[in-house]
Amino acid sequence: MQWVLNAIIRYKNFLLFLFLFALGLAFSSSQSAYHKSRLSKSSLFISGIIHQPFDNLKNYMDLVNQNALLSKENNTLKNLVLEKFNKAEILALEEENLAGPNYWSIPAKIIRNSFTQARNIILIDKGEKDGIIQEMGVIGPQGIVGIVNQTSNGYASVLSILNQDIKINAKFKGSNVFGSMYWTGKAPDEMELADVSVINSVQVGDTLVTGGMSSYFPEGIVIGTVKTVERPNNGGYYSINVGLINNMTDLNYVYVIGNKNREEIIELLERTP
């Protein structure tokens, strides 16, 4: 028994290291959904409080740029409405609207944005008290941004589309050719599109929009345009590089998208064997 104790005392540093390393790995993999959720909520609460004052100051310094951006966005929307109004198609516009009757949006402010990691997370200043729940889609002024991951009372964390764990259902604008978009971690302005069969025609410059096959995003929100297309020598799928339209490194305001039919869709999917 004595030698066991002696060995423990002698190798205490190494044993402590092993124990804490295992703890770190367990934290990293976070197998337990309950613990993962509790830990994420606590860290969300703390980092929300820490980042908020710093972000307020940053916003104040950036007001001129933000005003210019908002003014530009307003102008685009106004032109769109005027154009439709002149054609007496305003009612049709409402039906076509991305945030139409099945969807609603909640504006939110980004208080922390990361785009340099392999799995990037965005923090927003809206939480459960504002009606934000897990797995709501998040879009920016120009395109999709991510999916709500965790929520606390006043804040929410969003899995950015620049996160290697996310796959986005996408399709080519004006056709029904679907694929899966994912981030490779190379640059914050490009993603890869997989699962597009070579029997379809794909050109550089083609626009990609959300496919609407998940409950996260409505169909038709712009994601990006095709930058390069490679047809493989063997295998039936293209290798497509997509340039994102949204500048993920310069985001300030986003809209969290709610889907009225989300629970019904999820329940139906769960019942389907």
Added chain:
Amino acid sequence: MIQYYSRFFTLAFLLILFQVLVFDNVDLFGFSDPAIYLVILITYRLTLDQFGFIFLGFATGFLLDLLTHTAGAHTIACLSIAFMRPLISRFALGANYDQPNAMFTGTLWTNRMLYLFIMIIIHQFIFTLVAYFSLAHFGVIFKQTLTNTFISFILIAAILNLLQPRR
């Protein structure tokens, strides 16, 4: 000793605050985040208890993981260099590696820079490896490790110069 610990933990608190609020938002060259908080693990007195230092490495990394939403990468990287530090200091700091303040006095300037470089590059490599968790991204891991090491090295050397006790 109490005075040393109070100064050390104040410095640690400020460095973590700066890291989270400023340097994590720097994004030099589009993807580089300098890790100035490593000053905590580099300057902690070499003669103090290694058992406590391993705890300190773990706590520093864990705190940063919670604040920056990185799933364990900081924890594992900080813990690993905390554990390896005696080996690194013996290798890099030369004959006087057992000086309490070897990072500031009693050792050669070149030895200190070597110690600093090894600590940073090992930390950055482990951090990026755990963050990506896939050898398929080895090219990106390699690039990020080198860039982050280079920038962190310059910033940490500058901070250490500021912290250097004046005669």
